[in-house]
Amino acid sequence: MTYDLMTYDLVVIGGGAAGVAGALSAAQRGLRVALIDSGARLGGQYFRHPAVPPHPATSGLDRFVRQTRALSERAELLLGHQVWSVSREPGGDLTVHCVTTPGDGSGERPVEVRGRRLLLATGAHDRPLPFPGWDLPGVLTAGGAQALLKGNGVVAGQRVVVAGTGPFLLPVAAGLAAAGARVLGVHEANGGLGLARHPVLALAKAGEAASYALSLARHRVPYRPRTAVLAAHGGDRLEAVTVARLDRDWNVLSTRRVACDTLATGYGFTPQTDLGVQLGCDTRRDADGSPVLAVDDRQRTGVPGVWAAGEPTGVGGWRLAELEGRLAGLAAADDAGLAAAGESAAREAGAALPEVLVRRRDRMRAFARALLEAYPVKDGWQGWLRDDTLVCRCEEVPLSRLREAQDLGATDARSIKLLARPGMGWCQGRICGYPVACLAGEEPAPPRRPVVQPITLAALAEDLSAEPPTGGPS
Amino acid sequence: MSDVIVVGAGVVGAACAYYAARAGLDVTVVDRGPVAGGTTGAGEGNVLVSDKEPGPELDLALLSNGLWRELAETRGGFEFEPKGGLVVAETGEIQAQLTGLAGKQGVEHRIVAPTALRELEPHLADGLAGGVFYPQDAQVQPMLAAARLLRHGADSYGHGTVRLRLGVTVTGFIRSGDRVTGVRTDKGDLLGGAVVNAAGTWGGEIAALAGAALPVLPRRGFILVTEPLAEPLIRHKVYTAAYVTNVASDSAALETSAVVEGTQAGTVLIGASRERVGFDRTTSVPVLARLAEQAVALFPALRGVRVIRSYCGFRPYCPDHLPVIGADPRAPGLYHACGHEGAGIGLAPATEHLLAQLLTGREPDLDLHPFRPDRFPEEPR
Ligand SMILES: Cc1cc2nc3c(=O)[nH]c(=O)nc-3n(C[C@H](O)[C@H](O)[C@H](O)COP(=O)(O)OP(=O)(O)OC[C@H]3O[C@@H](n4cnc5c(N)ncnc54)[C@H](O)[C@@H]3O)c2cc1C
Ligand SMILES: Cc1cc2nc3c(=O)[nH]c(=O)nc-3n(C[C@H](O)[C@H](O)[C@H](O)COP(=O)(O)OP(=O)(O)OC[C@H]3O[C@@H](n4cnc5c(N)ncnc54)[C@H](O)[C@@H]3O)c2cc1C
Numbered sequence: 001m002t003y004d005l006m007t008y009d010l011v012v013i014g015g016g017a018a019g020v021a022g023a024l025s026a027a028q029r030g031l032r033v034a035l036i037d038s039g040a041r042l043g044g045q046y047f048r049h050p051a052v053p054p055h056p057a058t059s060g061l062d063r064f065v066r067q068t069r070a071l072s073e074r075a076e077l078l079l080g081h082q083v084w085s086v087s088r089e090p091g092g093d094l095t096v097h098c099v100t101t102p103g104d105g106s107g108e109r110p111v112e113v114r115g116r117r118l119l120l121a122t123g124a125h126d127r128p129l130p131f132p133g134w135d136l137p138g139v140l141t142a143g144g145a146q147a148l149l150k151g152n153g154v155v156a157g158q159r160v161v162v163a164g165t166g167p168f169l170l171p172v173a174a175g176l177a178a179a180g181a182r183v184l185g186v187h188e189a190n191g192g193l194g195l196a197r198h199p200v201l202a203l204a205k206a207g208e209a210a211s212y213a214l215s216l217a218r219h220r221v222p223y224r225p226r227t228a229v230l231a232a233h234g235g236d237r238l239e240a241v242t243v244a245r246l247d248r249d250w251n252v253l254s255t256r257r258v259a260c261d262t263l264a265t266g267y268g269f270t271p272q273t274d275l276g277v278q279l280g281c282d283t284r285r286d287a288d289g290s291p292v293l294a295v296d297d298r299q300r301t302g303v304p305g306v307w308a309a310g311e312p313t314g315v316g317g318w319r320l321a322e323l324e325g326r327l328a329g330l331a332a333a334d335d336a337g338l339a340a341a342g343e344s345a346a347r348e349a350g351a352a353l354p355e356v357l358v359r360r361r362d363r364m365r366a367f368a369r370a371l372l373e374a375y376p377v378k379d380g381w382q383g384w385l386r387d388d389t390l391v392c393r394c395e396e397v398p399l400s401r402l403r404e405a406q407d408l409g410a411t412d413a414r415s416i417k418l419l420a421r422p423g424m425g426w427c428q429g430r431i432c433g434y435p436v437a438c439l440a441g442e443e444p445a446p447p448r449r450p451v452v453q454p455i456t457l458a459a460l461a462e463d464l465s466a467e468p469p470t471g472g473p474s
Numbered sequence: 475m476s477d478v479i480v481v482g483a484g485v486v487g488a489a490c491a492y493y494a495a496r497a498g499l500d501v502t503v504v505d506r507g508p509v510a511g512g513t514t515g516a517g518e519g520n521v522l523v524s525d526k527e528p529g530p531e532l533d534l535a536l537l538s539n540g541l542w543r544e545l546a547e548t549r550g551g552f553e554f555e556p557k558g559g560l561v562v563a564e565t566g567e568i569q570a571q572l573t574g575l576a577g578k579q580g581v582e583h584r585i586v587a588p589t590a591l592r593e594l595e596p597h598l599a600d601g602l603a604g605g606v607f608y609p610q611d612a613q614v615q616p617m618l619a620a621a622r623l624l625r626h627g628a629d630s631y632g633h634g635t636v637r638l639r640l641g642v643t644v645t646g647f648i649r650s651g652d653r654v655t656g657v658r659t660d661k662g663d664l665l666g667g668a669v670v671n672a673a674g675t676w677g678g679e680i681a682a683l684a685g686a687a688l689p690v691l692p693r694r695g696f697i698l699v700t701e702p703l704a705e706p707l708i709r710h711k712v713y714t715a716a717y718v719t720n721v722a723s724d725s726a727a728l729e730t731s732a733v734v735e736g737t738q739a740g741t742v743l744i745g746a747s748r749e750r751v752g753f754d755r756t757t758s759v760p761v762l763a764r765l766a767e768q769a770v771a772l773f774p775a776l777r778g779v780r781v782i783r784s785y786c787g788f789r790p791y792c793p794d795h796l797p798v799i800g801a802d803p804r805a806p807g808l809y810h811a812c813g814h815e816g817a818g819i820g821l822a823p824a825t826e827h828l829l830a831q832l833l834t835g836r837e838p839d840l841d842l843h844p845f846r847p848d849r850f851p852e853e854p855r
Contacts, residue, residue, distance in 0.1 A: 087757070395739070408618075411507075460766035
């Protein structure tokens with residue numbers, strides 16, 4: 001057990017756009033800050049694996065690199081640390097339980113980090129939908145494809161199909177094309193808007209989206225609204241996909257086969273809210289039905305001392321994540337200052353935050369909501385499944401077993417899980433939780449994951465710093 | 475109108491529906507949630523005869539053990555595994571106690587010398603003082619067991635039928651004079667010849683709706699679940715002698731003991747903790763850490779194995795550790811089958827076999843007197 005005797009003013013979980021901005025603005029205000037991320041480098045989903053940009057250096061990346069440099073001088077960076085739980089100490093402090101594996105071969109060990117305040121900036125994860133053949137090698141999530149791009153050359157010459165829904169399909173396709181892949185098509189299941197009328201063009205992101213569009217046009221990548229990949233085919237690995245034309249509810253109108261060796265697919269993102277749920281933070285439904293952490297205009301969750309920023313409060317892209325992070329960092333710094341001054345009433349209300357930042361955040365939040373509404377997931381995808389299509393890959397649960405569980409009296413997603421095991425494996429339902437909820441006819445529930453990341457029994461056994469509670473009065 | 479209304483679609487209510495239908499009764503099962511959504515969905519599924527002192531609970535467990543075997547052979551579909559249980563002793567003194575207990579139980583067993591432990595469990599730690607092996611200990615997948623029993627009860631009997639009403643909350647009782655003649659629910663009234671309270675940890679609340687006090691309290695337990703292992707490391711249910719004393723303890727404070735076993739899914743389940751903290755679901759890191767520590771002490775080979783999840787549940791605890799089974803003289807027409815604490819899965823078939831005998835006016839195979847609902851001292855008002 002490693003004891004870090006320091007109690008930080010703020011512990012930030014997540015080193016993406018939101019976490020770095022939050023940690024930096026709090027540290028610049030004089031707070032003692034620790035930032036924890038499971039990755040070996042800062043950057044999160046967007047900046048750690050930058051999609052090969054149409055122009056060599058995006059302004060975003062430059063600024064992010066400057067922020068990380070400033071941050072490393074002012075805060076404790078705990079990289080390669082996976083958080084598996086957060087608990088509340090009797091005195092009110094929060095203990096963040098992590099594991100890390102030092103390079104000396106000694107194996108995984110637990111680390112506890114203590115803070116007066118916590119900022120949850122844990123991002124989101126890919127949301128693929130199941131379809132026949134989605135478990136074939138060569139089928140990737142959009143995020144997976146982005147990570148693949150990092151090791152350049154892997155994709156050169158490959159014949160790639162991009163499918164799913166949402167604006168992020170564009171950077172993925174553009175990145176793949178720029179890296180030398182032959183992108184055979186971008187299949188957007190929603191549509192009607194077309195590239196030119198893409199909502200991204202209408203607002204602040206115009207430059208970025210336009211450059212993706214240009215890049216796609218330059219590489220002669222067709223963008224096809226109201227089409228989707230229904231099935232992947234191949235023996236040992238992907239050889240072809242079935243592409244379908246869809247109606248507005250995603251029912252199939254016609255199909256054709258396209259030979260390819262890579263498929264990148266994604267139907268949006270699922271905000272990573274599990275640590276917040278663990279702490280008892282309230283959730284709300286985002287425009288797409290996803291449970292997200294409810295925050296006030298100071299990025300405060302309902303739990304004292306806990307802030308949230310970026311994707312856990314609703315998917316909205318890296319710019320919004322960064323803004324929310326800054327606001328959360330400033331709000332936490334205010335809170336610390338007022339706490340030090342003993343001004344508890346003022347602390348409850350909070351000092352005013354910079355008006356420009358607040359207004360920009362609100363505008364971008366509204367825009368993010370509009371995007372979610374423009375790219376919904378329609379129920380028609382359920383008709384693409386066959387009885388033997390795996391819904392949960394970790395536990396290898398086909399659709400037929402889900403239906404059998406329902407027939408046996410499993411009336412909700414949780415009891416389907418208990419009877420048929422989807423979501424009980426490695427990913428803890430991160431991948432299959434959304435489709436299983438849809439198939440159960442409900443909106444996805446806030447994830448209940450007492451162990452957020454896997455931890456070895458040896459490391460867990462060493463996490464015995466705190467005395468066990470002595471039991472309650474009942 | 476049914477012959478019997480069963481409140482609760484956990485493993486106990488499911489067994490009730492099954493045995494009552496088999497006895498020719500028409501049954502309606504009501505649950506506010508899905509099938510197996512209560513404590514049955516948070517249990518481990520052991521069917522144990524090894525952990526009980528001689529007495530009425532052991533008699534019930536032995537009867538139930540035979541019934542589970544019969545159900546597995548004739549019905550199946552719930553991963554029944556007659557794997558056997560191994561209780562291990564850390565010291566010679568404890569081994570002597572275990573041997574003494576085994577002698578009194580009259581249950582099939584084999585004393586295991588320290589040198590023979592690894593023949594049963596190759597990965598056990600060094601330095602253990604021996605153990606006792608109980609071949610009758612078995613395991614079922616409790617959620618599937620509940621679902622399958624309900625289904626079999628519904629499908630198999632021409633004379634008795636089972637109807638399942640899920641998402642229906644019982645809010646009160648319908649009385650005719652003193653007699654219970656049905657239940658009130660949020661979806662309307664249901665009439666029945668008899669009502670069985672199989673509401674597990676919430677059995678006290680249901681009894682209270684009929685004006686009868688039943689001291690069923692939640693006793694929280696956490697379980698750790700590991701990643702699936704390619705090769706099974708652990709062959710039997712293995713636990714330390716401390717488990718037996720913890721089970722029998724009256725303390726509200728936290729107690730833990732090592733209980734380790736593999737499942738058909740390849741995962742290893744690690745328990746067991748007991749504490750009375752109401753219905754608080756907050757994960758307790760110290761409890762999880764303690765469970766891990768005890769498991770790796772027993773099986774050092776587990777050190778590098780990863781925990782991927784954990785869950786907790788609330789055992790339906792009665793102060794004398796016995797379930798409540800039988801007619802309630804304070805509310806004629808109301809029967810109880812709840813409060814099985816940490817053994818409800820194991821004890822469900824026998825409980826309901828006996829209750830079905832009672833409901834059809836026959837003499838139960840076992841004396842139900844020790845389990846009677848009015849055995850608890852009235853609470854001082
Ligand atoms: C393929 C793809 C293309 C995209 N394209 C665009 C685009 O063009 N424009 C745009 O604006 N956005 C785009 N996005 C979205 C963008 O990546 C996110 O909006 C942005 O990364 C959000 O930042 P964040 O800080 O909220 O979260 P993230 O960047 O996801 O950072 C979260 C961090 O938290 C860490 N973490 C999480 N849980 C734990 C834990 N338990 N323990 C330790 N660390 C943890 C993670 O390792 C990660 O580093 C794209 C995303 C994808 C996948
Ligand atoms: C961690 C842990 C491990 C365990 N391991 C084992 C083991 O290995 N072996 C073993 O035998 N036992 C074990 N148990 C104990 C076992 O799980 C319970 O004894 C058993 O599941 C109780 O079953 P039940 O059907 O009585 O209750 P439940 O499964 O809780 O069913 C009661 C049902 O009643 C319903 N209900 C309640 N109130 C109402 C209402 N007003 N209206 C309608 N419906 C209502 C609930 O929704 C619930 O579904 C364990 C328990 C825990 C917590």
